[in-house]
Amino acid sequence: MFSSRDEILAAVERNQPSFTELPDITAFKGDSNKSVDRFTEILSAIGGKVIPVKSIDEIRNHVAKNMQQGGRNITTVPLLGDIMEHVYRKDSNPHSLQDVDNAVIEAHFGVAENGAVWVTEEILMLRVLPFICQHLAVIVNANDIVPTMHEAYERIGNTNYDFGTFIAGPSKTADIEQSLVLGAHGPRSMTIFLMS
Amino acid sequence: MKDHAELAEIFNKDEQRVDWHDETLWWIRAKRDIAVHKLPEWEELREAASQIKVNVLSNLSQYLKQFEKNAQANGIVVHWAKDAGEHNRIVHLLLKEQGIDKMVKSKSMLTEECHLNEYLKAQGINVIDSDLGERIVQLAEEMPSHIVLPCIHKKKEEIGELFHQHLGTPAGNADPQFLTETARQHLRDTFLTRRAALTGVNFAIAETGEFVVCTNEGNADMGAHLSDIHIASMGIEKLIPERKHLGIFLRLLTRSATGQPITTYSSHFKKPREGQQMHIILVDNGRSVQLGREDFRNSLKCIRCGACMNTCPVYRRSGGHSYHYAISGPIGSILAPNLDMEKYADLPFASTLCGSCSNVCPVKIDIHDQLYKWRQVLVQKGYSPKTKTASMKAMAWVLESPGRYRAAGKAARVTMKLAPFAVNNKLNPWYKHRDMPAVPKQSFNEWYQTNRKDKI
Amino acid sequence: MKVGLFIPCYVDQFYPNAAIATLQLLEKLGVEVGYPLNQTCCGQPMANSGYEHLAGGCNELFADNFRDFDYIVCPSGSCTLHIKHHLHTKDEAEAAQIRHRVYELTEFLTDILKVEKLEASFPHKVGLHQSCHGQRGLHTSQMTELVAEDFSKPRKLLNMVKGLEIMPLSRPDECCGFGGTFCVAEEAVSSKMGEDRVADHLEHGVEYITAGDLSCLMHMEGILHRQGSKVGVIHIAEILNANGN
Numbered sequence: 001m002f003s004s005r006d007e008i009l010a011a012v013e014r015n016q017p018s019f020t021e022l023p024d025i026t027a028f029k030g031d032s033n034k035s036v037d038r039f040t041e042i043l044s045a046i047g048g049k050v051i052p053v054k055s056i057d058e059i060r061n062h063v064a065k066n067m068q069q070g071g072r073n074i075t076t077v078p079l080l081g082d083i084m085e086h087v088y089r090k091d092s093n094p095h096s097l098q099d100v101d102n103a104v105i106e107a108h109f110g111v112a113e114n115g116a117v118w119v120t121e122e123i124l125m126l127r128v129l130p131f132i133c134q135h136l137a138v139i140v141n142a143n144d145i146v147p148t149m150h151e152a153y154e155r156i157g158n159t160n161y162d163f164g165t166f167i168a169g170p171s172k173t174a175d176i177e178q179s180l181v182l183g184a185h186g187p188r189s190m191t192i193f194l195m196s
Numbered sequence: 197m198k199d200h201a202e203l204a205e206i207f208n209k210d211e212q213r214v215d216w217h218d219e220t221l222w223w224i225r226a227k228r229d230i231a232v233h234k235l236p237e238w239e240e241l242r243e244a245a246s247q248i249k250v251n252v253l254s255n256l257s258q259y260l261k262q263f264e265k266n267a268q269a270n271g272i273v274v275h276w277a278k279d280a281g282e283h284n285r286i287v288h289l290l291l292k293e294q295g296i297d298k299m300v301k302s303k304s305m306l307t308e309e310c311h312l313n314e315y316l317k318a319q320g321i322n323v324i325d326s327d328l329g330e331r332i333v334q335l336a337e338e339m340p341s342h343i344v345l346p347c348i349h350k351k352k353e354e355i356g357e358l359f360h361q362h363l364g365t366p367a368g369n370a371d372p373q374f375l376t377e378t379a380r381q382h383l384r385d386t387f388l389t390r391r392a393a394l395t396g397v398n399f400a401i402a403e404t405g406e407f408v409v410c411t412n413e414g415n416a417d418m419g420a421h422l423s424d425i426h427i428a429s430m431g432i433e434k435l436i437p438e439r440k441h442l443g444i445f446l447r448l449l450t451r452s453a454t455g456q457p458i459t460t461y462s463s464h465f466k467k468p469r470e471g472q473q474m475h476i477i478l479v480d481n482g483r484s485v486q487l488g489r490e491d492f493r494n495s496l497k498c499i500r501c502g503a504c505m506n507t508c509p510v511y512r513r514s515g516g517h518s519y520h521y522a523i524s525g526p527i528g529s530i531l532a533p534n535l536d537m538e539k540y541a542d543l544p545f546a547s548t549l550c551g552s553c554s555n556v557c558p559v560k561i562d563i564h565d566q567l568y569k570w571r572q573v574l575v576q577k578g579y580s581p582k583t584k585t586a587s588m589k590a591m592a593w594v595l596e597s598p599g600r601y602r603a604a605g606k607a608a609r610v611t612m613k614l615a616p617f618a619v620n621n622k623l624n625p626w627y628k629h630r631d632m633p634a635v636p637k638q639s640f641n642e643w644y645q646t647n648r649k650d651k652i
Numbered sequence: 653m654k655v656g657l658f659i660p661c662y663v664d665q666f667y668p669n670a671a672i673a674t675l676q677l678l679e680k681l682g683v684e685v686g687y688p689l690n691q692t693c694c695g696q697p698m699a700n701s702g703y704e705h706l707a708g709g710c711n712e713l714f715a716d717n718f719r720d721f722d723y724i725v726c727p728s729g730s731c732t733l734h735i736k737h738h739l740h741t742k743d744e745a746e747a748a749q750i751r752h753r754v755y756e757l758t759e760f761l762t763d764i765l766k767v768e769k770l771e772a773s774f775p776h777k778v779g780l781h782q783s784c785h786g787q788r789g790l791h792t793s794q795m796t797e798l799v800a801e802d803f804s805k806p807r808k809l810l811n812m813v814k815g816l817e818i819m820p821l822s823r824p825d826e827c828c829g830f831g832g833t834f835c836v837a838e839e840a841v842s843s844k845m846g847e848d849r850v851a852d853h854l855e856h857g858v859e860y861i862t863a864g865d866l867s868c869l870m871h872m873e874g875i876l877h878r879q880g881s882k883v884g885v886i887h888i889a890e891i892l893n894a895n896g897n
Contacts, residue, residue, distance in 0.1 A: 005276040008478070011488075012260065012487060014484075016254055017253065017254050017493065018254060019254045020247075020251050023244050028237065028244070059353050081227050083396075083613065094422050094469075095422060098384075111458075113447075113457060115457050115458075127417070127469055128417070128421035128422055149444075150440075150444075153440045158439075161466060164464040166463075171461075174377055175345065175376075176332075178348075178350070179372035181376040184328060185387070201838045201840070204841045211844070218848070229796065233799055239799055239800065296679070462830060513841050513848075514838075546838060548784070548831030548832075549785075550784035551785075551788035552825075554788075568699075568700065575702035575705075577704075588706055591697060592707065595692045595709070596708075598689070601661065605664070605665040624836075625839040628843065629839070630843060630871065632874065633870050636665075636667070639664050640668035644675075644687055647690070651686065652689065
């Protein structure tokens with residue numbers, strides 16, 4: 001008896017056309033000029049907010065000022081661990097984050113052409129973290145803004161992450177008559193601390 | 197069962213609604229235009245994406261094996277389903293093994309194609325769709341009318357009424373902000389209480405054994421990261437060779453779909469979370485057959501952006517449900533006949549062959565040419581009304597003979613002149629909204645013979 | 653240069669003036685034009701309905717009529733496209749030659765005759781309908797879907813006509829909904845598409861709608877007439893051949 005696997009593979013093999021080479025895509029490159037300006041412009045256009053900062057202390061001040069009093073505020077950034085609840089274990093129950101109001105994390109890099117930042121499980125600790133919080137803030141270095149997705153994947157290369165995601169702005173939907181609403185299931189706002 | 201033309205006629209009974217539907221989708225097409233015109237390399241990106249997909253189809257069996265091996269090494273359990281039934285049974289079995297009777301699902305057109313929800317419901321499993329648009333059509337007990345915008349056919353007042361009935365919102369409140377907030381609260385509870393989550397797959401990477409799911413709402417991630425078991429369903433054509441190819445596809449996908457530069461979330465699932473089970477179901481359901489149809493295999497390049505629907509002047513004025521298939525619009529019309537020629541014989545005719553679909557397609561599928569070719573196949577296979585075949589034979593018999601053609605032309609003109617009621621009546625569908633052209637004194641041929649005697 | 657004039661069946665029967673204008677325009681430009689009397693139809697009505705296999709007789713007839721010409725010119729993008737893509741005969745080499753030599757009128761004027769000026773005058777506000785098969789099939793104009801340089805062969809020619817003003821449209825290249833047998837098989841959508849297309853022209857104050865295809869114009873004329881509109885349709889050949897009011 002043949003398994004479905006074998007049957008599918010046999011049918012595909014029988015029916016696939018003769019081999020065609022992959023195209024060379026090395027020529028696709030973005031313009032690295034003004035990447036930071038473009039990143040800021042585009043993230044703002046998709047509902048995010050960019051705050052340029054020069055030091056972790058500046059971030060600390062922002063966070064302290066905007067943190068919800070009495071709310072649950074968490075971070076995966078050790079340097080902010082003194083003012084927020086520090087999440088540093090990967091093995092906690094993701095449901096434990098259901099009441100988080102604010103979360104501050106770091107990103108590996110940002111992408112100018114679409115305002116996205118790349119984060120992986122090592123940064124997040126808990127995968128659900130940037131989705132389940134009400135408000136998300138991400139620290140990214142201004143030197144770490146790449147022009148396009150081509151440079152983004154060049155940078156990711158063969159990194160061995162377990163989970164990674166590009167996040168571009170707050171969660172949103174326009175399913176009701178194309179009216180844009182921020183805060184669908186994930187964060188209602190996304191702030192980027194752009195560190196120079 | 198009603199065909200596309202009949203369903204479209206019903207849709208057109210409410211002209212204001214048609215105008216609203218048309219304008220809404222045209223607005224999305226316009227947003228797409230603005231986004232793509234910002235990239236001077238847009239056409240090169242489309243060409244590269246097309247070539248990558250052509251390569252995938254030419255080497256699919258290898259890529260499938262490579263993906264399986266890498267995914268398994270990552271700790272993902274790989275399943276294979278020949279058809280919709282097998283896919284649904286696999287999902288059910290996985291849930292049964294864990295004693296789970298409630299599941300949350302993010303958008304997956306494949307599960308629509310497989311009618312998974314109906315199947316699981318019959319097995320006593322409760323499924324809640326978490327994409328807002330999908331949740332709305334689920335509450336309305338309808339199919340999605342668009343692959344990216346499932347409830348684009350619904351007005352906010354109708355959604356307000358649905359929420360009033362099912363979620364207890366105040367009657368008459370149709371504010372999108374308010375309704376979305378209600379759905380957020382309702383579905384947050386769902387995410388937190390479901391042990392199983394099913395998602396679709398936008399891209400799966402042979403090289404790394406990971407898969408990518410794109411959403412704006414974050415619903416796929418909320419479901420997957422809070423669940424004990426994550427099941428991802430994908431058509432076997434969703435593979436791409438290498439991770440770097442995502443650079444091409446993620447640039448194209450959302451700009452084509454909604455005009456956004458990228459979806460809010462593009463999540464790369466490589467390994468299950470600690471303590472979590474991750475399963476992927478590779479589904480054929482006719483794809484290997486389509487792969488063998490030389491004229492139609494390129495339809496498998498589709499990345500489900502929905503741009504062909506937004507630009508299609510027929511889709512915009514007939515609504516997604518008129519296509520009576522899970523995937524509507526031009527792309528649905530070239531995919532559906534592969535599964536059932538008899539049932540979907542009308543769909544390739546639901547087009548003027550204007551060609552706009554092929555132009556917006558980010559992977560350059562020759563959609564309108566395939567519509568033309570499906571028409572030929574469907575007629576050859578006998579899925580055409582006998583009366584139409586008879587009239588086509590008569591037409592060909594007249595047109596292939598200059599004598600018969602001239603006689604028929606003259607007869608038609610004389611009839612229209614002397615007995616206009618013969619064409620200007622209810623039996624002539626043209627006449628319902630359009631007048632017939634005025635009848636000239638003579639044909640050009642007759643004019644030529646009178647006025648260019650020297651040339652004959 | 654010997655040019656064979658290919659006049660589609662419905663133009664021959666219902667719009668002889670467009671055919672006459674095409675002939676006179678080509679003659680005015682010094683072209684030797686022949687018109688084979690035994691021509692009928694390109695076979696598209698059958699083929700687009702899925703009956704390409706019944707178009708064999710039309711194909712052979714087409715080859716018989718046009719094999720001796722250097723160029724075949726047709727005042728219809730749709731019929732031209734059909735021949736270009738689907739003409740197959742017993743002599744495939746010859747059919748390929750014919751497919752290669754067939755031109756839609758405006759592309760023949762701009763690309764082969766390289767017309768740079770015309771002695772034509774048409775002092776009216778005109779809406780240009782980009783017929784899909786000419787535009788997207790033969791690339792007579794750039795398409796709004798593509799990221800590519802703008803051009804339009806019919807617009808270039810219309811701009812040579814004295815007094816003519818081309819009115820902009822909200823949707824410059826949306827289909828009119830004619831679509832061959834689509835116009836009756838999908839009557840509801842077809843009519844609605846036609847009405848919407850006409851409305852765009854009317855909103856922009858046109859006096860005439862012109863196009864390279866009379867099938868689209870016939871469709872829109874039927875709607876305009878039903879609405880009691882004074883706006884007329886006119887084939888582009890008639891404008892390019894016009895010398896007066």
